[in-house]
Amino acid sequence: MAHQVTDQPFWNPKTELMAREDLAQLQLAKLRRVLAWAKARSPHYRRTLAAVDPDRIRTRDDLARIPFLTREEWMASQEAHPPFGELPVTGPDRAIRLHTTSGTSGRTPLRALDSRKDWSWSAEMWCYALWGAGVRPHDVGYVAFGYGSFIGFWGLHNGLEKIGALTVPGGAQTTAQRVRQIHDFGATVVASTPTYALRLAAEAEELGIDLVNGPVRRVILSGEPAGSIPETKALIERKWGAQAFDTAGMTEVSTIVMFTPAEQPGGCHVIEDHLLEEVIDPATGREIGYGERGERVCTSFGRSTTPLIRYRTADLVVRVPHTATTSGRTWDLYQGGIIGRVDDMKLVRGTNVYPGAVEAIVRGFDGVEEFQIRISRPGDRDEIELLLEPSTTVDDTAWALLSERVGAELADAHEGLRFRVRRAATGELPRFELKARRLTDLRPAV
Amino acid sequence: MTTTAATTPAHAPRTTPGGAPGDLLGAPLDDAERALLEIYDRIVAALRRDDLPPCVAANLRAALAPVAVAVTDLGLRFEHLTDLDV
Numbered sequence: 001m002a003h004q005v006t007d008q009p010f011w012n013p014k015t016e017l018m019a020r021e022d023l024a025q026l027q028l029a030k031l032r033r034v035l036a037w038a039k040a041r042s043p044h045y046r047r048t049l050a051a052v053d054p055d056r057i058r059t060r061d062d063l064a065r066i067p068f069l070t071r072e073e074w075m076a077s078q079e080a081h082p083p084f085g086e087l088p089v090t091g092p093d094r095a096i097r098l099h100t101t102s103g104t105s106g107r108t109p110l111r112a113l114d115s116r117k118d119w120s121w122s123a124e125m126w127c128y129a130l131w132g133a134g135v136r137p138h139d140v141g142y143v144a145f146g147y148g149s150f151i152g153f154w155g156l157h158n159g160l161e162k163i164g165a166l167t168v169p170g171g172a173q174t175t176a177q178r179v180r181q182i183h184d185f186g187a188t189v190v191a192s193t194p195t196y197a198l199r200l201a202a203e204a205e206e207l208g209i210d211l212v213n214g215p216v217r218r219v220i221l222s223g224e225p226a227g228s229i230p231e232t233k234a235l236i237e238r239k240w241g242a243q244a245f246d247t248a249g250m251t252e253v254s255t256i257v258m259f260t261p262a263e264q265p266g267g268c269h270v271i272e273d274h275l276l277e278e279v280i281d282p283a284t285g286r287e288i289g290y291g292e293r294g295e296r297v298c299t300s301f302g303r304s305t306t307p308l309i310r311y312r313t314a315d316l317v318v319r320v321p322h323t324a325t326t327s328g329r330t331w332d333l334y335q336g337g338i339i340g341r342v343d344d345m346k347l348v349r350g351t352n353v354y355p356g357a358v359e360a361i362v363r364g365f366d367g368v369e370e371f372q373i374r375i376s377r378p379g380d381r382d383e384i385e386l387l388l389e390p391s392t393t394v395d396d397t398a399w400a401l402l403s404e405r406v407g408a409e410l411a412d413a414h415e416g417l418r419f420r421v422r423r424a425a426t427g428e429l430p431r432f433e434l435k436a437r438r439l440t441d442l443r444p445a446v
Numbered sequence: 447m448t449t450t451a452a453t454t455p456a457h458a459p460r461t462t463p464g465g466a467p468g469d470l471l472g473a474p475l476d477d478a479e480r481a482l483l484e485i486y487d488r489i490v491a492a493l494r495r496d497d498l499p500p501c502v503a504a505n506l507r508a509a510l511a512p513v514a515v516a517v518t519d520l521g522l523r524f525e526h527l528t529d530l531d532v
Contacts, residue, residue, distance in 0.1 A: 117510075
Protein backbone atom coordinates (compact mmCIF):
# COMPACT_ATOMS: atom_id res chain seq x y z
CA MET A 1 0.00 0.00 0.00
CA ALA A 2 1.26 3.43 -0.93
CA HIS A 3 2.09 5.68 1.98
CA GLN A 4 3.14 9.26 2.32
CA VAL A 5 6.83 9.89 2.82
CA THR A 6 6.86 11.96 5.99
CA ASP A 7 10.59 11.78 6.66
CA GLN A 8 11.35 13.58 3.40
CA PRO A 9 12.51 17.07 4.48
CA PHE A 10 11.58 18.76 1.20
CA TRP A 11 8.12 19.27 -0.24
CA ASN A 12 9.55 19.24 -3.75
CA PRO A 13 13.13 17.93 -3.74
CA LYS A 14 13.42 18.23 -7.53
CA THR A 15 13.37 22.01 -7.49
CA GLU A 16 14.35 22.76 -3.91
CA LEU A 17 17.69 21.07 -4.58
CA MET A 18 18.02 22.10 -8.23
CA ALA A 19 21.34 23.50 -9.45
CA ARG A 20 21.09 27.28 -9.67
CA GLU A 21 21.90 27.35 -13.38
CA ASP A 22 18.98 24.98 -14.04
CA LEU A 23 16.75 26.97 -11.71
CA ALA A 24 17.52 30.12 -13.70
CA GLN A 25 16.66 28.36 -16.96
CA LEU A 26 13.42 27.01 -15.46
CA GLN A 27 12.45 30.52 -14.33
CA LEU A 28 13.17 31.99 -17.76
CA ALA A 29 11.18 29.23 -19.50
CA LYS A 30 8.21 29.95 -17.25
CA LEU A 31 8.63 33.69 -17.59
CA ARG A 32 8.48 33.54 -21.39
CA ARG A 33 5.21 31.67 -21.17
CA VAL A 34 3.73 34.03 -18.59
CA LEU A 35 4.70 37.00 -20.77
CA ALA A 36 3.09 35.44 -23.83
CA TRP A 37 -0.01 34.53 -21.82
CA ALA A 38 -0.45 37.99 -20.32
CA LYS A 39 0.35 39.85 -23.54
CA ALA A 40 -2.19 37.81 -25.49
CA ARG A 41 -5.02 38.06 -23.00
CA SER A 42 -4.76 40.93 -20.54
CA PRO A 43 -5.70 44.38 -21.89
CA HIS A 44 -3.24 45.99 -19.48
CA TYR A 45 -0.30 43.82 -20.44
CA ARG A 46 -1.20 44.01 -24.13
CA ARG A 47 -0.28 47.69 -23.88
CA THR A 48 2.65 47.55 -21.48
CA LEU A 49 4.28 44.54 -23.13
CA ALA A 50 3.73 45.76 -26.69
CA ALA A 51 7.46 46.17 -27.24
CA VAL A 52 8.46 42.98 -25.44
CA ASP A 53 9.04 39.81 -27.43
CA PRO A 54 8.73 36.98 -24.88
CA ASP A 55 10.93 34.68 -26.92
CA ARG A 56 13.79 37.18 -26.70
CA ILE A 57 13.91 37.05 -22.91
CA ARG A 58 16.84 34.66 -22.70
CA THR A 59 18.89 35.84 -19.70
CA ARG A 60 18.28 37.54 -16.37
CA ASP A 61 19.71 40.75 -17.81
CA ASP A 62 16.80 40.78 -20.27
CA LEU A 63 14.38 41.38 -17.40
CA ALA A 64 15.22 45.07 -17.57
CA ARG A 65 13.37 45.22 -20.90
CA ILE A 66 10.10 44.33 -19.16
CA PRO A 67 8.26 47.28 -17.57
CA PHE A 68 7.47 47.33 -13.86
CA LEU A 69 3.93 47.15 -12.56
CA THR A 70 3.10 49.40 -9.60
CA ARG A 71 0.27 49.30 -7.12
CA GLU A 72 -0.78 52.73 -8.35
CA GLU A 73 -1.14 51.42 -11.92
CA TRP A 74 -3.20 48.49 -10.73
CA MET A 75 -5.40 50.76 -8.63
CA ALA A 76 -5.83 53.26 -11.49
CA SER A 77 -6.84 50.42 -13.78
CA GLN A 78 -9.33 49.18 -11.21
CA GLU A 79 -10.84 52.64 -10.85
CA ALA A 80 -11.01 53.26 -14.60
CA HIS A 81 -12.46 49.82 -15.34
CA PRO A 82 -14.30 48.68 -12.22
CA PRO A 83 -14.55 46.37 -10.52
CA PHE A 84 -11.39 44.44 -11.51
CA GLY A 85 -9.46 46.69 -13.89
CA GLU A 86 -7.65 45.48 -17.00
CA LEU A 87 -5.05 43.18 -15.47
CA PRO A 88 -7.16 40.00 -15.44
CA VAL A 89 -7.05 37.78 -18.51
CA THR A 90 -10.66 36.85 -18.08
CA GLY A 91 -13.84 37.98 -16.39
CA PRO A 92 -15.15 36.74 -13.08
CA ASP A 93 -17.17 34.03 -14.83
CA ARG A 94 -14.03 31.91 -15.14
CA ALA A 95 -12.75 32.59 -11.62
CA ILE A 96 -13.76 30.82 -8.44
CA ARG A 97 -12.36 33.22 -5.81
CA LEU A 98 -12.32 36.94 -5.26
CA HIS A 99 -10.04 38.36 -2.59
CA THR A 100 -8.88 41.82 -1.65
CA THR A 101 -5.90 43.42 0.01
CA SER A 102 -6.32 44.07 3.73
CA GLY A 103 -7.13 47.77 3.55
CA THR A 104 -5.07 48.40 6.70
CA SER A 105 -3.08 51.10 4.92
CA GLY A 106 -6.25 53.15 4.55
CA ARG A 107 -6.14 52.84 0.78
CA THR A 108 -8.83 51.30 -1.38
CA PRO A 109 -8.24 47.55 -1.40
CA LEU A 110 -7.08 45.86 -4.60
CA ARG A 111 -9.33 43.10 -5.91
CA ALA A 112 -7.93 39.96 -7.43
CA LEU A 113 -9.51 36.97 -9.14
CA ASP A 114 -8.30 33.39 -8.97
CA SER A 115 -9.12 30.31 -11.00
CA ARG A 116 -9.27 26.80 -9.60
CA LYS A 117 -5.66 26.19 -10.52
CA ASP A 118 -4.58 29.55 -9.08
CA TRP A 119 -6.24 28.71 -5.80
CA SER A 120 -4.67 25.27 -5.65
CA TRP A 121 -1.30 26.89 -6.41
CA SER A 122 -1.82 29.35 -3.58
CA ALA A 123 -2.17 26.44 -1.15
CA GLU A 124 0.85 24.77 -2.73
CA MET A 125 3.14 27.68 -1.85
CA TRP A 126 2.03 27.33 1.76
CA CYS A 127 2.81 23.61 1.56
CA TYR A 128 6.44 24.42 0.75
CA ALA A 129 6.55 26.52 3.93
CA LEU A 130 4.58 24.19 6.18
CA TRP A 131 6.46 21.09 5.11
CA GLY A 132 9.75 22.95 5.36
CA ALA A 133 8.85 23.91 8.93
CA GLY A 134 8.23 20.28 9.78
CA VAL A 135 4.43 20.19 9.60
CA ARG A 136 3.24 16.69 8.75
CA PRO A 137 -0.08 14.82 8.26
CA HIS A 138 -0.26 13.84 11.94
CA ASP A 139 -0.34 17.49 13.02
CA VAL A 140 -3.36 19.42 14.24
CA GLY A 141 -3.30 22.90 12.74
CA TYR A 142 -5.26 25.77 14.29
CA VAL A 143 -5.82 28.80 12.07
CA ALA A 144 -6.40 31.91 14.24
CA PHE A 145 -7.81 34.03 11.46
CA GLY A 146 -11.08 35.76 10.61
CA TYR A 147 -11.68 34.16 7.17
CA GLY A 148 -12.87 37.32 5.45
CA SER A 149 -12.27 38.72 1.98
CA PHE A 150 -8.68 39.56 2.94
CA ILE A 151 -6.61 36.65 1.69
CA GLY A 152 -4.68 36.24 4.98
CA PHE A 153 -4.38 32.60 6.01
CA TRP A 154 -6.86 31.13 3.51
CA GLY A 155 -4.01 29.56 1.57
CA LEU A 156 -2.42 28.20 4.72
CA HIS A 157 -5.71 26.57 5.66
CA ASN A 158 -5.89 24.85 2.28
CA GLY A 159 -2.21 23.95 2.49
CA LEU A 160 -2.71 22.21 5.83
CA GLU A 161 -5.56 20.21 4.30
CA LYS A 162 -3.44 19.37 1.26
CA ILE A 163 -0.67 18.03 3.49
CA GLY A 164 -3.28 15.97 5.31
CA ALA A 165 -3.11 17.67 8.69
CA LEU A 166 -6.25 17.99 10.77
CA THR A 167 -7.22 21.61 10.13
CA VAL A 168 -9.23 23.69 12.58
CA PRO A 169 -10.64 26.97 11.25
CA GLY A 170 -10.57 29.47 14.10
CA GLY A 171 -12.81 32.10 12.52
CA ALA A 172 -15.60 34.05 14.25
CA GLN A 173 -14.21 33.45 17.72
CA THR A 174 -13.11 35.64 20.57
CA THR A 175 -9.47 35.42 21.55
CA ALA A 176 -10.43 33.50 24.68
CA GLN A 177 -12.47 31.00 22.66
CA ARG A 178 -9.56 30.49 20.30
CA VAL A 179 -7.16 29.83 23.16
CA ARG A 180 -9.55 27.29 24.63
CA GLN A 181 -9.93 25.55 21.27
CA ILE A 182 -6.17 25.42 20.76
CA HIS A 183 -5.94 23.78 24.17
CA ASP A 184 -8.99 21.52 23.91
CA PHE A 185 -8.27 20.27 20.38
CA GLY A 186 -4.61 19.60 21.11
CA ALA A 187 -3.31 21.85 18.35
CA THR A 188 0.32 21.22 17.49
CA VAL A 189 0.57 24.01 14.93
CA VAL A 190 -0.91 27.49 15.27
CA ALA A 191 -1.04 30.11 12.52
CA SER A 192 -1.47 33.82 13.21
CA THR A 193 0.14 37.19 12.81
CA PRO A 194 3.07 37.83 15.19
CA THR A 195 1.08 40.44 17.08
CA TYR A 196 -1.88 38.12 17.49
CA ALA A 197 0.35 35.24 18.60
CA LEU A 198 1.43 37.45 21.52
CA ARG A 199 -2.16 38.38 22.25
CA LEU A 200 -3.21 34.72 22.27
CA ALA A 201 -0.36 33.99 24.67
CA ALA A 202 -1.41 36.83 26.98
CA GLU A 203 -4.99 35.56 26.94
CA ALA A 204 -3.79 32.05 27.77
CA GLU A 205 -1.95 33.41 30.78
CA GLU A 206 -5.11 35.10 31.99
CA LEU A 207 -7.09 31.89 31.48
CA GLY A 208 -4.47 29.86 33.32
CA ILE A 209 -3.69 27.76 30.24
CA ASP A 210 -0.06 26.64 30.14
CA LEU A 211 1.00 26.99 26.51
CA VAL A 212 4.68 26.41 27.19
CA ASN A 213 4.10 22.86 28.37
CA GLY A 214 1.25 22.23 25.93
CA PRO A 215 1.32 20.38 22.59
CA VAL A 216 1.91 23.38 20.28
CA ARG A 217 5.30 22.86 18.63
CA ARG A 218 5.19 25.32 15.75
CA VAL A 219 3.77 28.82 15.34
CA ILE A 220 3.48 29.84 11.69
CA LEU A 221 3.62 33.61 11.37
CA SER A 222 2.61 35.89 8.53
CA GLY A 223 1.14 39.30 7.81
CA GLU A 224 3.75 41.47 9.53
CA PRO A 225 7.53 41.76 9.31
CA ALA A 226 7.82 40.98 13.02
CA GLY A 227 8.05 37.23 12.38
CA SER A 228 11.68 37.75 11.46
CA ILE A 229 12.51 40.41 14.06
CA PRO A 230 14.70 38.30 16.39
CA GLU A 231 13.41 39.90 19.60
CA THR A 232 9.73 39.46 18.68
CA LYS A 233 10.31 35.94 17.37
CA ALA A 234 12.15 34.99 20.56
CA LEU A 235 9.36 36.43 22.69
CA ILE A 236 6.74 34.41 20.79
CA GLU A 237 8.81 31.26 21.12
CA ARG A 238 9.23 31.85 24.85
CA LYS A 239 5.53 32.48 25.43
CA TRP A 240 4.45 29.45 23.38
CA GLY A 241 7.25 27.03 24.16
CA ALA A 242 7.34 26.42 20.40
CA GLN A 243 9.41 27.28 17.34
CA ALA A 244 8.23 30.26 15.31
CA PHE A 245 8.47 30.34 11.52
CA ASP A 246 8.14 33.47 9.45
CA THR A 247 6.41 33.59 6.10
CA ALA A 248 5.54 36.53 3.88
CA GLY A 249 3.48 37.16 0.82
CA MET A 250 0.81 39.46 -0.45
CA THR A 251 -2.71 39.42 -1.86
CA GLU A 252 -1.34 40.66 -5.16
CA VAL A 253 0.44 37.30 -5.53
CA SER A 254 -2.40 35.40 -3.80
CA THR A 255 -0.02 33.56 -1.50
CA ILE A 256 3.34 33.58 0.23
CA VAL A 257 6.64 33.97 -1.57
CA MET A 258 9.11 33.10 1.21
CA PHE A 259 9.39 30.97 4.33
CA THR A 260 11.69 30.17 7.22
CA PRO A 261 13.09 26.64 6.91
CA ALA A 262 13.50 24.33 9.88
CA GLU A 263 17.18 25.28 10.16
CA GLN A 264 16.14 28.79 11.27
CA PRO A 265 18.84 30.73 9.40
CA GLY A 266 17.48 34.12 10.42
CA GLY A 267 15.85 34.58 7.08
CA CYS A 268 13.40 33.18 4.58
CA HIS A 269 13.94 31.08 1.46
CA VAL A 270 12.37 32.53 -1.69
CA ILE A 271 10.21 29.94 -3.48
CA GLU A 272 12.22 30.36 -6.62
CA ASP A 273 10.70 27.69 -8.83
CA HIS A 274 7.33 29.43 -8.77
CA LEU A 275 8.40 33.06 -8.48
CA LEU A 276 11.05 35.26 -9.96
CA GLU A 277 12.19 37.80 -7.41
CA GLU A 278 14.45 40.78 -8.05
CA VAL A 279 15.81 43.30 -5.55
CA ILE A 280 16.22 46.77 -6.96
CA ASP A 281 17.41 50.17 -5.89
CA PRO A 282 14.05 51.92 -5.46
CA ALA A 283 15.48 55.15 -6.82
CA THR A 284 17.04 53.82 -10.03
CA GLY A 285 15.07 50.62 -10.62
CA ARG A 286 18.33 48.73 -11.19
CA GLU A 287 18.90 45.31 -9.68
CA ILE A 288 21.32 45.34 -6.77
CA GLY A 289 23.59 42.65 -5.42
CA TYR A 290 23.58 40.22 -2.53
CA GLY A 291 23.70 41.83 0.88
CA GLU A 292 22.31 45.18 -0.21
CA ARG A 293 19.01 46.52 1.04
CA GLY A 294 16.51 47.19 -1.72
CA GLU A 295 12.94 46.90 -2.93
CA ARG A 296 11.51 43.49 -3.72
CA VAL A 297 10.09 43.06 -7.22
CA CYS A 298 7.92 40.01 -7.78
CA THR A 299 6.90 38.02 -10.84
CA SER A 300 4.48 35.20 -10.16
CA PHE A 301 4.26 32.15 -12.38
CA GLY A 302 1.28 30.67 -10.58
CA ARG A 303 -1.55 33.12 -10.89
CA SER A 304 -3.10 32.72 -14.32
CA THR A 305 -6.19 34.90 -13.93
CA THR A 306 -4.47 38.04 -12.65
CA PRO A 307 -0.89 37.89 -13.96
CA LEU A 308 1.70 39.66 -11.86
CA ILE A 309 4.82 40.65 -13.78
CA ARG A 310 7.66 42.69 -12.24
CA TYR A 311 5.43 44.06 -9.50
CA ARG A 312 7.08 46.66 -7.29
CA THR A 313 6.08 45.48 -3.84
CA ALA A 314 7.59 48.36 -1.79
CA ASP A 315 8.91 45.67 0.59
CA LEU A 316 12.48 46.22 1.74
CA VAL A 317 14.65 43.10 1.71
CA VAL A 318 18.28 41.99 1.76
CA ARG A 319 18.93 39.03 -0.50
CA VAL A 320 21.67 36.57 0.43
CA PRO A 321 22.80 33.40 -1.36
CA HIS A 322 21.46 29.96 -0.48
CA THR A 323 24.77 29.11 1.14
CA ALA A 324 23.71 31.27 4.10
CA THR A 325 21.79 28.28 5.44
CA THR A 326 22.45 24.59 5.90
CA SER A 327 18.94 23.63 4.80
CA GLY A 328 20.32 22.16 1.57
CA ARG A 329 17.98 24.17 -0.64
CA THR A 330 19.52 26.04 -3.52
CA TRP A 331 17.03 28.87 -3.17
CA ASP A 332 18.29 32.27 -2.11
CA LEU A 333 17.10 33.86 1.12
CA TYR A 334 15.89 37.19 2.35
CA GLN A 335 17.94 37.85 5.46
CA GLY A 336 15.58 39.00 8.20
CA GLY A 337 12.52 38.39 5.99
CA ILE A 338 10.80 41.60 5.02
CA ILE A 339 12.64 44.25 6.97
CA GLY A 340 10.33 47.16 6.28
CA ARG A 341 8.59 49.13 3.60
CA VAL A 342 10.09 51.59 1.20
CA ASP A 343 7.60 54.12 2.48
CA ASP A 344 7.62 53.38 6.24
CA MET A 345 10.87 55.12 7.08
CA LYS A 346 10.22 58.37 8.95
CA LEU A 347 12.61 61.26 9.18
CA VAL A 348 12.53 62.83 12.65
CA ARG A 349 14.90 65.73 13.27
CA GLY A 350 17.21 64.36 10.61
CA THR A 351 17.23 60.82 11.98
CA ASN A 352 15.76 57.83 10.15
CA VAL A 353 13.19 55.95 12.22
CA TYR A 354 12.00 52.51 11.08
CA PRO A 355 9.05 50.97 12.95
CA GLY A 356 10.69 47.55 12.74
CA ALA A 357 13.84 48.81 14.45
CA VAL A 358 11.77 50.32 17.26
CA GLU A 359 9.87 47.05 17.65
CA ALA A 360 13.13 45.10 17.87
CA ILE A 361 14.15 47.21 20.87
CA VAL A 362 10.77 47.25 22.59
CA ARG A 363 10.29 43.49 22.28
CA GLY A 364 13.66 42.92 23.87
CA PHE A 365 12.16 43.92 27.23
CA ASP A 366 9.93 41.78 29.39
CA GLY A 367 6.68 43.23 30.61
CA VAL A 368 5.58 45.09 27.47
CA GLU A 369 2.08 44.23 26.28
CA GLU A 370 1.65 46.74 23.45
CA PHE A 371 3.16 49.89 22.07
CA GLN A 372 2.51 52.74 19.67
CA ILE A 373 4.80 55.30 18.06
CA ARG A 374 3.46 58.81 17.53
CA ILE A 375 5.27 61.52 15.64
CA SER A 376 4.01 65.08 15.88
CA ARG A 377 5.12 68.66 15.38
CA PRO A 378 3.64 70.71 18.23
CA GLY A 379 5.70 73.81 17.36
CA ASP A 380 8.54 74.07 14.94
CA ARG A 381 10.20 70.86 16.02
CA ASP A 382 9.34 67.21 15.49
CA GLU A 383 8.58 65.12 18.56
CA ILE A 384 8.46 61.36 18.79
CA GLU A 385 6.59 59.58 21.52
CA LEU A 386 6.52 55.92 22.45
CA LEU A 387 3.43 54.80 24.27
CA LEU A 388 4.16 51.63 26.18
CA GLU A 389 1.46 49.53 27.73
CA PRO A 390 3.16 47.38 30.36
CA SER A 391 1.70 44.18 31.68
CA THR A 392 -0.31 44.43 34.88
CA THR A 393 2.56 42.99 36.91
CA VAL A 394 4.75 46.05 36.22
CA ASP A 395 4.51 48.33 39.27
CA ASP A 396 5.63 51.95 39.46
CA THR A 397 9.20 51.11 40.43
CA ALA A 398 9.55 48.57 37.63
CA TRP A 399 7.96 51.02 35.20
CA ALA A 400 10.47 53.73 36.04
CA LEU A 401 13.32 51.34 35.29
CA LEU A 402 11.66 49.91 32.16
CA SER A 403 10.87 53.29 30.61
CA GLU A 404 14.34 54.62 31.36
CA ARG A 405 16.06 51.63 29.77
CA VAL A 406 13.79 51.55 26.72
CA GLY A 407 14.34 55.29 26.20
CA ALA A 408 18.09 54.89 26.50
CA GLU A 409 18.25 52.03 23.99
CA LEU A 410 16.06 53.90 21.53
CA ALA A 411 18.29 56.97 21.79
CA ASP A 412 21.41 54.85 21.32
CA ALA A 413 19.96 53.29 18.20
CA HIS A 414 18.78 56.62 16.75
CA GLU A 415 21.78 58.92 16.93
CA GLY A 416 20.69 60.32 20.30
CA LEU A 417 17.13 61.10 19.21
CA ARG A 418 15.06 61.29 22.38
CA PHE A 419 11.83 59.32 22.38
CA ARG A 420 9.34 60.51 25.01
CA VAL A 421 8.29 57.25 26.68
CA ARG A 422 4.84 57.44 28.18
CA ARG A 423 2.90 54.79 30.08
CA ALA A 424 -0.41 53.74 28.54
CA ALA A 425 -3.15 52.38 30.74
CA THR A 426 -4.04 48.69 30.64
CA GLY A 427 -6.13 48.05 27.54
CA GLU A 428 -5.61 51.59 26.21
CA LEU A 429 -3.70 50.69 23.08
CA PRO A 430 -5.33 48.93 20.14
CA ARG A 431 -4.94 45.19 19.65
CA PHE A 432 -4.66 43.69 16.21
CA GLU A 433 -5.74 40.41 14.73
CA LEU A 434 -4.43 41.20 11.28
CA LYS A 435 -1.71 43.63 10.29
CA ALA A 436 -0.69 45.79 13.23
CA ARG A 437 -0.39 49.54 12.68
CA ARG A 438 1.79 50.99 15.39
CA LEU A 439 3.05 54.24 13.91
CA THR A 440 1.02 57.42 13.57
CA ASP A 441 2.54 60.47 11.92
CA LEU A 442 0.53 63.51 12.95
CA ARG A 443 2.78 66.04 11.25
CA PRO A 444 1.20 68.20 8.58
CA ALA A 445 1.89 66.92 5.08
CA VAL A 446 4.56 68.92 3.27
CA MET B 447 -23.48 20.14 -22.56
CA THR B 448 -20.81 22.17 -24.25
CA THR B 449 -17.38 22.87 -22.91
CA THR B 450 -15.06 25.50 -24.24
CA ALA B 451 -12.24 24.32 -26.40
CA ALA B 452 -8.86 25.18 -24.96
CA THR B 453 -7.14 28.03 -26.74
CA THR B 454 -4.06 28.08 -24.54
CA PRO B 455 -1.04 28.72 -26.76
CA ALA B 456 0.42 25.36 -27.65
CA HIS B 457 3.83 24.76 -26.16
CA ALA B 458 5.19 21.52 -27.45
CA PRO B 459 6.76 19.46 -24.69
CA ARG B 460 10.54 19.55 -24.71
CA THR B 461 12.28 16.44 -25.86
CA THR B 462 15.51 14.93 -24.76
CA PRO B 463 18.43 14.71 -27.19
CA GLY B 464 17.25 11.17 -27.91
CA GLY B 465 13.80 12.41 -28.90
CA ALA B 466 11.93 11.16 -25.81
CA PRO B 467 9.57 13.57 -24.02
CA GLY B 468 11.43 15.65 -21.45
CA ASP B 469 10.69 18.21 -18.79
CA LEU B 470 10.87 21.96 -19.28
CA LEU B 471 14.66 21.78 -19.17
CA GLY B 472 14.80 18.89 -21.62
CA ALA B 473 15.72 16.30 -19.01
CA PRO B 474 14.25 12.81 -19.44
CA LEU B 475 11.20 11.92 -17.39
CA ASP B 476 11.29 9.15 -14.81
CA ASP B 477 8.49 6.59 -14.42
CA ALA B 478 6.60 8.59 -11.79
CA GLU B 479 6.79 11.74 -13.90
CA ARG B 480 5.52 9.92 -16.98
CA ALA B 481 2.62 8.50 -14.95
CA LEU B 482 1.74 11.95 -13.60
CA LEU B 483 1.87 13.53 -17.05
CA GLU B 484 -0.32 10.81 -18.48
CA ILE B 485 -2.98 11.46 -15.82
CA TYR B 486 -2.78 15.18 -16.53
CA ASP B 487 -3.14 14.76 -20.28
CA ARG B 488 -6.04 12.38 -19.88
CA ILE B 489 -7.98 14.71 -17.59
CA VAL B 490 -7.36 17.62 -19.99
CA ALA B 491 -8.57 15.48 -22.88
CA ALA B 492 -11.63 14.38 -20.94
CA LEU B 493 -12.52 17.98 -20.12
CA ARG B 494 -12.52 18.83 -23.80
CA ARG B 495 -15.44 16.49 -24.37
CA ASP B 496 -18.84 18.11 -24.70
CA ASP B 497 -20.91 15.22 -23.40
CA LEU B 498 -19.96 15.27 -19.73
CA PRO B 499 -22.70 15.68 -17.14
CA PRO B 500 -22.12 18.56 -14.69
CA CYS B 501 -21.10 16.24 -11.88
CA VAL B 502 -18.32 14.77 -14.00
CA ALA B 503 -17.12 18.02 -15.56
CA ALA B 504 -17.05 19.85 -12.22
CA ASN B 505 -15.20 17.07 -10.44
CA LEU B 506 -12.72 16.69 -13.27
CA ARG B 507 -12.01 20.43 -13.08
CA ALA B 508 -11.56 20.18 -9.33
CA ALA B 509 -9.21 17.22 -9.85
CA LEU B 510 -7.20 18.83 -12.63
CA ALA B 511 -6.21 21.92 -10.63
CA PRO B 512 -3.91 20.16 -8.13
CA VAL B 513 -2.65 17.75 -10.80
CA ALA B 514 -1.65 20.74 -12.93
CA VAL B 515 0.12 22.22 -9.90
CA ALA B 516 2.06 19.00 -9.37
CA VAL B 517 3.00 18.92 -13.06
CA THR B 518 4.28 22.48 -12.74
CA ASP B 519 6.06 21.72 -9.45
CA LEU B 520 8.12 19.11 -11.27
CA GLY B 521 8.66 21.37 -14.28
CA LEU B 522 7.08 18.83 -16.62
CA ARG B 523 4.68 21.21 -18.30
CA PHE B 524 3.68 24.80 -17.64
CA GLU B 525 0.44 26.11 -19.04
CA HIS B 526 -2.58 27.94 -17.76
CA LEU B 527 -6.00 26.36 -18.01
CA THR B 528 -8.58 29.10 -17.66
CA ASP B 529 -10.10 28.07 -20.99
CA LEU B 530 -11.04 24.81 -19.30
CA ASP B 531 -12.36 26.80 -16.30
CA VAL B 532 -9.50 25.42 -14.22
